[in-house]
Amino acid sequence: xxxxxxxxxxxxxxxxxxxxxxxxxxxxxxxxxxxxxxxxxxxxxxxxxxxxxxxxxxxxxxxxxxxxxxxxxxxxxxxxxxxxxxxxxxxxxxxxxxxxxxxxxxxxxxxxxxxxxxxxxxxxxxxxxxxxxxxxxxxxxxxxxxxxxxxxxxxxxxxxxxxxxxxxxxxxxxxxxxxxxxxxxxxxxxxxxxxxxxxxxxxxxxxxxxxxxxxxxxxxxxxxxxxxxxxxxxxxxxxxxxxxxxxxxxxxxxxxxxxxxxxxxxxxxxxxxxxxxxxxxxxxxxxxxxxxxxxxxxxxxxxxxxxxxxxxxxxxxxxxx
Ligand SMILES: Nc1ncnc2c1ncn2[C@@H]1O[C@H](COP(=O)(O)OP(=O)(O)O)[C@@H](O)[C@H]1O
Ligand SMILES: [Mg+2]
Numbered sequence: 001x002x003x004x005x006x007x008x009x010x011x012x013x014x015x016x017x018x019x020x021x022x023x024x025x026x027x028x029x030x031x032x033x034x035x036x037x038x039x040x041x042x043x044x045x046x047x048x049x050x051x052x053x054x055x056x057x058x059x060x061x062x063x064x065x066x067x068x069x070x071x072x073x074x075x076x077x078x079x080x081x082x083x084x085x086x087x088x089x090x091x092x093x094x095x096x097x098x099x100x101x102x103x104x105x106x107x108x109x110x111x112x113x114x115x116x117x118x119x120x121x122x123x124x125x126x127x128x129x130x131x132x133x134x135x136x137x138x139x140x141x142x143x144x145x146x147x148x149x150x151x152x153x154x155x156x157x158x159x160x161x162x163x164x165x166x167x168x169x170x171x172x173x174x175x176x177x178x179x180x181x182x183x184x185x186x187x188x189x190x191x192x193x194x195x196x197x198x199x200x201x202x203x204x205x206x207x208x209x210x211x212x213x214x215x216x217x218x219x220x221x222x223x224x225x226x227x228x229x230x231x232x233x234x235x236x237x238x239x240x241x242x243x244x245x246x247x248x249x250x251x252x253x254x255x256x257x258x259x260x261x262x263x264x265x266x267x268x269x270x271x272x273x274x275x276x277x278x279x280x281x282x283x284x285x286x287x288x289x290x291x292x293x294x295x296x297x298x299x300x301x302x303x304x305x306x307x308x309x310x311x312x313x314x315x316x317x318x319x320x321x
Contacts (some may be wrong), residue, residue, distance in 0.1 A: 042220030098158035
């Protein structure tokens with residue numbers, strides 16, 4: 001196992017309503033998954049379901065409230081910054097917005113030089129420059145781009161720069177948090193191709209976060225579907241596209257015909273509002289929107305259970321009774 005996440009949980013303190021009363025929300029709840037070396041896990045779900053919070057915990061930008069994160073056999077969950085530093089270069093993150101993730105006052109050269117200096121990756125200036133040029137070339141940028149500033153680039157080019165910054169330390173694992181969502185549709189495919197090619201040529205392991213299933217399908221070996229802080233279904237990409245089981249997954253896959261006639265369901269277009277994390281459902285998180293909900297779903301929370309090899313779903317529909 002390359003990356004292992006077990007019962008990862010994040011609670012946030014928030015102020016509630018007009019009164020400003022203190023409250024706590026659980027943004028991520030007992031999330032568990034594993035990613036093998038060189039593989040990609042796609043994490044998919046609608047806005048606010050906890051994808052970014054999960055990704056940020058794994059790269060230690062925020063502290064988990066519970067659970068553990070093991071990378072390459074090392075439990076990094078409670079490592080202090082100085083202890084984590086040797087891992088930091090191995091574990092990178094690429095953010096959604098290439099407009100705010102690059103320092104506007106730094107040239108591309110300086111942006112790429114920084115991680116090299118921090119992690120003492122190159123010894124000599126020539127070596128440093130050579131690695132920066134090589135890395136820029138590998139993301140489809142030119143040597144003359146080195147002296148320019150972020151504002152001189154398009155969104156797609158900026159995301160290429162962010163990718164260069166992430167791979168220049170030779171990481172093994174990268175969290176990609178909706179890396180193409182802020183880009184024009186015409187540019188998205190180019191960046192996706194770049195990311196897939198880099199993954200293959202550099203044997204990278206990815207956690208690929210997106211609200212867009214078609215994007216996740218393109219790059220993932222496995223897919224985990226998140227809803228209201230919980231993973232409701234996880235399986236290989238092929239299997240989940242062929243046999244989506246959770247009613248929420250089917251809602252996401254709406255255009256895809258469901259092969260198993262016994263379990264045929266129809267989900268209405270109008271599925272209502274996402275419940276508030278301030279007033280979370282007691283039972284199944286999907287209860288309020290589920291067209292197949294039973295009485296017990298209101299009060300009992302289904303746990304993730306393996307229903308066929310490697311295919312887990314948290315739904316009472318698949319209980320053997
Ligand atoms: N720092 C924070 N303080 C309070 N609530 C937060 C914070 N960060 C995220 N949240 C809340 O946690 C939930 C999950 O957010 P997020 O992980 O960003 O979801 P996603 O990336 O799937 O859109 C949301 O309800 C969001 O408002
Ligand atoms: Mg997000």
